[in-house]
Amino acid sequence: MKPLNEDYKNIPGWGMDADPENEPTYPMKNYTGDDHSRINYEQSEQQAQEVEILMSNERPAITRVFGTTIPPSGLSGMIRRYAFQHSEDRYRHWIPLLLADRVNVVEGLVADIASLHIPNMIKERGLAMEWKYNRAGLLKKAAVAAFTGIALYALLKRKK
Amino acid sequence: MLAMNYRGPYRVRTIDKPMPEILHPEDAIIRVTRSCICGSDLHLYHGMVPDTRVGSTFGHEFTGIVEEIGPLVQKLKVGDQVLVPFNIACGKCNFCKQGLFGNCHESNPMATAVGGIFGYSHTAGGFDGGQAEYVRVPYADVGPTVIPAEMDPDDAVLLTDVVPTGYQAAEMGGIKEGDTVVVFGAGPIGIMAARCAWFFGPSRVIIIDHIDYRLEFAKNYAKCEAYNFKDMEDPVVFLKKTTDWYGADVCIDCVGCEAEGNTLQTFSGRVMLMQAGAATAFQWAVNSVKKGGIVSVVGVYGPPFNLAPIGNIVNKGITLRANQASVKRLLPKLIDHVLSGRLDPKGLITHRVPLAEVADAYRLFSSKLDNCIKTVLIP
Numbered sequence: 001m002k003p004l005n006e007d008y009k010n011i012p013g014w015g016m017d018a019d020p021e022n023e024p025t026y027p028m029k030n031y032t033g034d035d036h037s038r039i040n041y042e043q044s045e046q047q048a049q050e051v052e053i054l055m056s057n058e059r060p061a062i063t064r065v066f067g068t069t070i071p072p073s074g075l076s077g078m079i080r081r082y083a084f085q086h087s088e089d090r091y092r093h094w095i096p097l098l099l100a101d102r103v104n105v106v107e108g109l110v111a112d113i114a115s116l117h118i119p120n121m122i123k124e125r126g127l128a129m130e131w132k133y134n135r136a137g138l139l140k141k142a143a144v145a146a147f148t149g150i151a152l153y154a155l156l157k158r159k160k
Numbered sequence: 161m162l163a164m165n166y167r168g169p170y171r172v173r174t175i176d177k178p179m180p181e182i183l184h185p186e187d188a189i190i191r192v193t194r195s196c197i198c199g200s201d202l203h204l205y206h207g208m209v210p211d212t213r214v215g216s217t218f219g220h221e222f223t224g225i226v227e228e229i230g231p232l233v234q235k236l237k238v239g240d241q242v243l244v245p246f247n248i249a250c251g252k253c254n255f256c257k258q259g260l261f262g263n264c265h266e267s268n269p270m271a272t273a274v275g276g277i278f279g280y281s282h283t284a285g286g287f288d289g290g291q292a293e294y295v296r297v298p299y300a301d302v303g304p305t306v307i308p309a310e311m312d313p314d315d316a317v318l319l320t321d322v323v324p325t326g327y328q329a330a331e332m333g334g335i336k337e338g339d340t341v342v343v344f345g346a347g348p349i350g351i352m353a354a355r356c357a358w359f360f361g362p363s364r365v366i367i368i369d370h371i372d373y374r375l376e377f378a379k380n381y382a383k384c385e386a387y388n389f390k391d392m393e394d395p396v397v398f399l400k401k402t403t404d405w406y407g408a409d410v411c412i413d414c415v416g417c418e419a420e421g422n423t424l425q426t427f428s429g430r431v432m433l434m435q436a437g438a439a440t441a442f443q444w445a446v447n448s449v450k451k452g453g454i455v456s457v458v459g460v461y462g463p464p465f466n467l468a469p470i471g472n473i474v475n476k477g478i479t480l481r482a483n484q485a486s487v488k489r490l491l492p493k494l495i496d497h498v499l500s501g502r503l504d505p506k507g508l509i510t511h512r513v514p515l516a517e518v519a520d521a522y523r524l525f526s527s528k529l530d531n532c533i534k535t536v537l538i539p
Contacts, residue, residue, distance in 0.1 A: 024479065027331060028259065028260060028328070028331075028332065028481075028483055028486060028489075029258045029259060030257075030258050030259040031258065032254070032257055032258055034254040034257060034258070035254055035258075037254070039253075039265070041252055041253050041254055042252050043250075043252060043253075043266060044184075044186055044250055044252060044299070045184065045185055045186070045232070047183055047184040047298075048183070053269055053270075053286070054270060054282070055270065056269065056271050056272050058272045059269060059272060062269045063265070063266045063267055063268060063269045063276075063285075064184075064250060064266040064267075065184050065186070065187075065248070065250070065266065065267055065276070065298040066269045066270075066276075066285060066286065067276070067282070067285045067286030067287035067288065068183060068286070069213075069216060069217070069286050069287065070213040070214075070215045070216060070282075070286070076213075080211065083211075084270075088271055088272060088463060088464070089464070090464075091464065093464075094210050094463050094464045097210035097211045097283075098210050098433065100211070101207060101210065101211065101212055101213070101214075102207075104168075104213055104214045105167070105168035105169070105214055107214065108167055108168060108214035108215070119167065119171075119173075120173075121171070123173070123519055124171040124172060124519050125171055125519065125523065126172075126519040126520045126521070126522055126523025126524070127523070128520060129520045129523040129524045129527070129529055130523060130527060130529070132529075133524075133527075133529035133530045134527060134529055
């Protein structure tokens with residue numbers, strides 16, 4: 001893209017205070033000037049795409065390599081596909097992704113049960129460690145959870 | 161093969177999973193020998209990072225032995241023992257060529273703001289991680305580095321993330337001789353940042369946290385001053401006072417999105433998820449640094465945004481520096497620091513857990529039980 005003012009180098013004082021040693025991103029960046037060639041750099045071979053990959057709409061094409069784990073599927077996949085219609089700038093991208101993650105947890109439980117695997121919640125949550133090293137804390141959390149559950153139940157029952 | 165498997169917030173297990181395959185001519189398959197749980201893995205474990213899919217395998221800090229290589233891999237051979245930087249980098253794009261290996265443009269199609277990271281959600285590329293017996297490593301000629309024969313394997317695994325991230329946190333601080341540096345967060349990264357800050361010649365290094373055992377560890381390991389913010393009425397006022405009412409020269413945020421210490425930040429960021437976690441440490445860093453000072457951020461924040469005191473950044477003329485660590489760029493210098501005995505990364509390791517007990521390991525680290533600083537999983 002051409003600069004709006006093509007004569008910008010003749011603007012009085014242009015570039016005279018530039019100090020390479022004051023590069024704000026130093027020492028992270030070894031300045032090469034290649035940024036101005038944008039995405040026209042040498043690229044690796046393209047990885048073959050054999051599963052559905054959701055891609056940021058801020059890119060012109062898929063990256064040369066990418067992860068292939070867990071392609072979108074089910075209801076969570078539908079929500080993720082919607083999210084990727086919007087840029088990384090938008091809440092409409094990130095909030096649906098968080099929602100999809102929560103839906104995906106339920107889908108995971110359903111898949112477990114459908115495959116006759118009952119998840120061991122105590123083991124998966126590592127509660128043996130809490131029991132071993134923080135027994136009082138664990139009992140306190142359990143008591144608070146039980147109290148909250150009973151209180152909610154009582155409240156709902158009274159409303160009926 | 162055995163692999164860690166995410167099932168939802170605070171739930172993980174191990175499963176038997178198909179072996180990874182070469183999917184690109186520059187790929188390698190690595191047999192994992194050690195894999196750590198990173199503090200940033202806890203953000204995934206707690207369900208804070210968008211697009212963390214059920215069934216994912218986490219793990220971006222690992223070492224291993226090269227099991228198989230793709231046809232275009234030239235620098236590695238089968239049998240090499242390697243440490244694998246957490247960032248996946250092509251080595252060819254403009255960002256890689258400028259040393260910004262954490263910002264590669266050819267490793268993550270799902271987001272442009274971050275390059276690919278092993279086992280760190282689909283927001284970071286959807287790659288499986290190294291908390292498994294085997295892992296696919298793309299661009300194998302770029303990231304993986306052969307472990308020097310004389311290096312302790314425990315030191316090597318911490319060179320994949322903890323040491324470079326801690327070092328870069330200090331490096332980005334632009335620390336000058338005689339400076340006062342304040343590090344927020346006494347987790348493994350914060351402790352390493354405090355230790356590495358000394359390489360740049362400050363006269364004081366102060367670390368702030370709220371977990372006493374970690375502060376005690378940091379004081380001994382990083383030879384720094386350590387303070388518990390729960391013992392203070394206001395950590396910002398404390399830091400002003402201890403710097404002659406001037407402010408620190410450099411403040412480093414090593415906490416990220418799960419900070420404690422500010423009710424509004426905690427409620428809006430961690431409970432309601434109305435912002436990308438609680439930016440308490442960042443807020444304290446901005447408000448504790450001197451006018452014209454530097455704030456360096458390596459703490460992990462999720463998208464899309466946080467409540468941050470931008471007005472104070474402007475009014476104080478603060479320089480803000482932040483990035484994912486560029487592991488590959490820093491490795492030669494850091495390997496030298498380790499081999500010469502100036503740095504002792506393995507001193508951070510407090511727990512070793514078999515991969516099969518990964519759920520216990522996550523809980524141990526997440527709940528800070530048994531004085532845990534750093535956990536290594538052994539496949």
